[in-house]
Amino acid sequence: MTTNKHKERVDTSRRGFLGAAAVVTTVTVAPGVVLHRLAVAEPRSEAVTSDVRWGMLIDSTKCAEGCDACVTACNRENGLDLQKQPKGEDADQQKKWDRQAAKWIRIVKVKDNLTGHESRLPMMCQHCEHPPCVDVCPTGASFKRADGIVMVDRHTCIGCRYCMMACPYKARSFIHETVDTKLTRAPRGKGCVESCNLCVHRRDNGTPSTACADACAAQGQGAILFGDLKDPEGPLMKKLTTLSSRQIREDLALDTGVRYAGV
Amino acid sequence: MANAIVRGSLVRVGLTGVLFALALAVQAAGEATYVIEGSKAAQLDSCVEPTDFMRRNHMEVIEHQRDETVHNGIRSTKHSLAGCIDCHTSYGADKVPVSINAEGQFCIACHEFAAVGMNCFGCHAGVPMQPSAETGDLPLPRIGHKVGLSTGEPEAVNVTRGVERGVSE
Numbered sequence: 001m002t003t004n005k006h007k008e009r010v011d012t013s014r015r016g017f018l019g020a021a022a023v024v025t026t027v028t029v030a031p032g033v034v035l036h037r038l039a040v041a042e043p044r045s046e047a048v049t050s051d052v053r054w055g056m057l058i059d060s061t062k063c064a065e066g067c068d069a070c071v072t073a074c075n076r077e078n079g080l081d082l083q084k085q086p087k088g089e090d091a092d093q094q095k096k097w098d099r100q101a102a103k104w105i106r107i108v109k110v111k112d113n114l115t116g117h118e119s120r121l122p123m124m125c126q127h128c129e130h131p132p133c134v135d136v137c138p139t140g141a142s143f144k145r146a147d148g149i150v151m152v153d154r155h156t157c158i159g160c161r162y163c164m165m166a167c168p169y170k171a172r173s174f175i176h177e178t179v180d181t182k183l184t185r186a187p188r189g190k191g192c193v194e195s196c197n198l199c200v201h202r203r204d205n206g207t208p209s210t211a212c213a214d215a216c217a218a219q220g221q222g223a224i225l226f227g228d229l230k231d232p233e234g235p236l237m238k239k240l241t242t243l244s245s246r247q248i249r250e251d252l253a254l255d256t257g258v259r260y261a262g263v
Numbered sequence: 264m265a266n267a268i269v270r271g272s273l274v275r276v277g278l279t280g281v282l283f284a285l286a287l288a289v290q291a292a293g294e295a296t297y298v299i300e301g302s303k304a305a306q307l308d309s310c311v312e313p314t315d316f317m318r319r320n321h322m323e324v325i326e327h328q329r330d331e332t333v334h335n336g337i338r339s340t341k342h343s344l345a346g347c348i349d350c351h352t353s354y355g356a357d358k359v360p361v362s363i364n365a366e367g368q369f370c371i372a373c374h375e376f377a378a379v380g381m382n383c384f385g386c387h388a389g390v391p392m393q394p395s396a397e398t399g400d401l402p403l404p405r406i407g408h409k410v411g412l413s414t415g416e417p418e419a420v421n422v423t424r425g426v427e428r429g430v431s432e
Contacts (some may be wrong), residue, residue: 047335145334152388153333182388184345189386204336 044204051097053148053257055229056213057239062119062223063107063263070122070224071105073215076151077199086177102173102188104196105212110188110263119263120213122224123152124196125171126248127257127261133163133172142193148229148257151197159191171195198226229257244256297351297369304350311341321347325383344383349391362389 029059077080085097108123131150133142141157144150150161152172164172172195179188185201199210213224227236245259298304310317312324328342351369352360364384374381386426 043338044336045339046399047331047337069313143334145336147336151333155333157327178385182392184385184388187386187388194388200336201338204332204338 020216023181042206044206048145048147049204050146050148053129053228053229054203055227055236055257055259056198056210057225057227057236057243057259057261058122059223059225059243059261060119060121062221063122064219064221064223065120067219067221069169069215069219069221070212071103071107074105074124074196075213078186079181079188080104082181082183083175083179084177100174100176102175102194103184104171104173104194106170121260121263123171123247123248124167124212124258125198126169126254127196127198129255129257131254132166132168132252136162136166138162145200147203149198149200149203150195151200152193152195154187154189154192154194157192159193161193163193168252168254169194187199297353297372299350299353302350310345344387346393348389352390360390364389 047096071203075090078143080102083101085093085101090096096136105122105124108121110119110121111117112119127144127148127150129148131142131144133150134144135142138160139156139158141153141155142150143153161174164170164174172193174193175188177188178190182188202208204211210224210226213226216222225236225239227260228234229236231237240259243261245261247254247256247259248263252258304310312320324342325347326342328340329344331337332343333338347369348363352363353368354360361368362384366373370381370383372390372414389395
């Protein structure tokens, strides 16, 4: 019913509304300390449509060595820093935890052996148009939302981890232990797989951008640009038309929503 | 025969009276414990739906809402789990919210009595993230989680920490 309604009538007023919601107030507290306060918009009341496809452009030439602002911001936004390392006698405990703790963004370094040139790629779920994780999911928990966000419905996830095997980007994490402290905007529990969802609570609440893009911009790098891949007038598409960008593992023809420049 | 009928109805009246008194007592206690004073729910005659409906059907309502939210992104409706938590979480003496799933609290009190398992709070937070605007209660005391939140007040401490940690060297 609702889907049909959306097919008939495209509500473009929301785009203007989102634009208006993108007003950012900046307050300077002390030298070097800047506070950002985003205007509050109304939560979404109509189902997401395929009129938009959210995506990102990551300019790896702007990604600064030693910076992990995007990872830190993501961890905070999505409560990943609330995970507790399980206690154990194992000597390799720390190593295991480093491998197993859920991460939504990893900084991957790629080195050209011939020239020695090194690129830094913040790697997260690439939000493929044809996601392999969705193909393999036996319960339908792994799904692509109409607006292009690939995510896990943890109500139906059985924790089989097929999607983790299928993902060429190693983007998904499994929650091995009970999580005591959760955020309202980012539920998390033992036995489910999860990954970057392009700050889906922000999308639904009308807040612009993502935590990682905001953090990167706040650092002055501005390497991450978030936007709508279907809006030719939007900042993302405008940039993509002028800047040469690539998909990671483009040989797999997954049509990723996250593109990289300078690779 | 007539005597037996009279006795029977007397017993019935008596039993009904006892049950009614019990129900009243439970209700009175329930109201005192489970709806936070000054919250949105406290100002309403009933919850998001009539109380009787909610007692019977809250699980259907929440389950429907969860699919709408996860798959369609609809977060504006009144049937949200976060909404339950906002009005029905109690606060300790130190104004710190007690998980709605903790012993004797709103959700678990009934569920334990009815022996119905529930695993919402395996993943979902049992306390409100934001202080209730109405009550002015404090949020969950966790430093460093409000950065980038659209609804939170900016906190100088958090932002400084974020800037320090993110600076490239």
